[in-house]
Every structure is written in C-alpha cells, then in structure tokens.
Amino acid sequence: MLEFTLDILREIGWIGLILGVAVEALSVPFPAALFVLVYGYLLNPSWIEILYFSVFTSLVYVAASFIPYYVSIRYENFIRKRLPLKKLHFAQRYIDRYGEWMIAIGRFIGMGYISYIAGLGNMKSWKFAGLTFIGFYSLSVLMFYLGTLGNLEVLVEKVQQIQWLIFLIIAVCILGYIAFRFYRRK
Structure with missing residues (x-):
C-alpha cells in the first residue's frame, strides 16, 4: 500500500505537495506534515533545497490559511454560533495567556481551527501571516529533513x-x- 501511494505521489509531483499543504491550511483535518515528510523522502533534497522547499510550502500554507481567517471575519456571528463554545474559549484563553505566538505553536502542532480563532480575535492579517509562516516553516524544515533520512x-x-x-x-x-x-x- 505504501509503495502504491508513493508511486501516485511521484506521478503527480509538486501538485500533490501543494494540495496536501493547502487542504490542511483550510482547517480540514488532514496530515500536511506527513505529506511534507513523504515529499522529503521522494525528493531527497539538500539542506539548501530543504530551506527553499520549506519557504515554498509555507507560503502556500499561509495563502490557503487566509480563507478560513477571512471567512471567520466575514461570517463572525454564524461561526460563533457553530463553533463549540468550549473550543472557542479554550483557544482564546491560550492566546490570551501565551500571546499571539500561540498561532505559530498551533501551526506546529496541527491546530487547524486556529485560523478561525485568529479571525474571530481580530488579529491583524500581517501578524497572522507572519506567525503562520513561522509555525509551518519550522515544521516543514523538520519534516523535509526527517524525510531525507530514508x-x-x-x-x-x-x-x-x-x-x-x-x-x-x-x-x-x-x-x-x-x-x-x-x-x-x-
């Protein structure tokens, strides 16, 4: 099964990586980190390439994560009614306690709904983009590197x-x- 999956990912190339990263950034429960890990294995990049590939995947992630961010701003009342109140308070409490860096940490550990929380919390878009980039960039470098190990x-x-x-x-x-x-x- 793994070989079949690897063959498919080899065939679709970069499009698979872009789609895998973008789907998670849309706040869909999807393992973007595993996609980056697999592509680290398939591409076997050097250290410089790891850094470049990580910038590329992080930019894709940031761009796609703006969709739920802006949706949460545009439809704030609807989303506040739909999101479980406990999740909303849980995430907002951590952002209040640990600061906006929780966005970067949330990206690193895979908290997909953090885009909604940032939008509902009226975080500045440039700050949201920077923290999202930092969080996913560090994860991307780590996963590309682990993928090269074999x-x-x-x-x-x-x-x-x-x-x-x-x-x-x-x-x-x-x-x-x-x-x-x-x-x-x-």
Whole structure:
C-alpha cells in the first residue's frame, strides 16, 4: 500500500505537495506534515533545497490559511454560533495567556481551527501571516529533513506514535485538571 501511494505521489509531483499543504491550511483535518515528510523522502533534497522547499510550502500554507481567517471575519456571528463554545474559549484563553505566538505553536502542532480563532480575535492579517509562516516553516524544515533520512515506513510510524503521545499527554492533563477541580469543590 505504501509503495502504491508513493508511486501516485511521484506521478503527480509538486501538485500533490501543494494540495496536501493547502487542504490542511483550510482547517480540514488532514496530515500536511506527513505529506511534507513523504515529499522529503521522494525528493531527497539538500539542506539548501530543504530551506527553499520549506519557504515554498509555507507560503502556500499561509495563502490557503487566509480563507478560513477571512471567512471567520466575514461570517463572525454564524461561526460563533457553530463553533463549540468550549473550543472557542479554550483557544482564546491560550492566546490570551501565551500571546499571539500561540498561532505559530498551533501551526506546529496541527491546530487547524486556529485560523478561525485568529479571525474571530481580530488579529491583524500581517501578524497572522507572519506567525503562520513561522509555525509551518519550522515544521516543514523538520519534516523535509526527517524525510531525507530514508526509511519512510519507520518515520511515518514514529510520527504517528509521537502524535498519539502528544494527544495522550493532553488527555492526561485535561483529566488531571478535571479531577483537581472536582476534588477542590468537595
């Protein structure tokens, strides 16, 4: 199955990378980081090429992420009604606490809905673009580099394991917080 997927991606070339990155930037749950990793394997770029390719993919990501950003500004009332209030407050609380750099961190860890939060929070478009670029550029450099290391099956498995570890840590923290609040109320 992996060889079949690699053959398809080789055939479509850069268009596959652009589409993979753009789809995630549109706030669709899609693994753009894995696409960059696979293309790092397929292209086997040098360090200079990794930096150039990362600029290219980051610019595509920024351009596509402006769609949900502007949608959230244009249809603010509709989106505020549709977004789960807990997610909205959760993201806004982290942005308030850690500052606007949470946009860059959110891009690095794959928080796709962060574009909506930035739009709803009336973040300046130039600041949104810069922070999105920084967050995805660093992820892109890392994934292109990991892709050049060779064994793609092992790398994909490791990335998925790390992703599950991050989700597990977040879940444990949330459960710990809920238990703490419950205990504190008693």
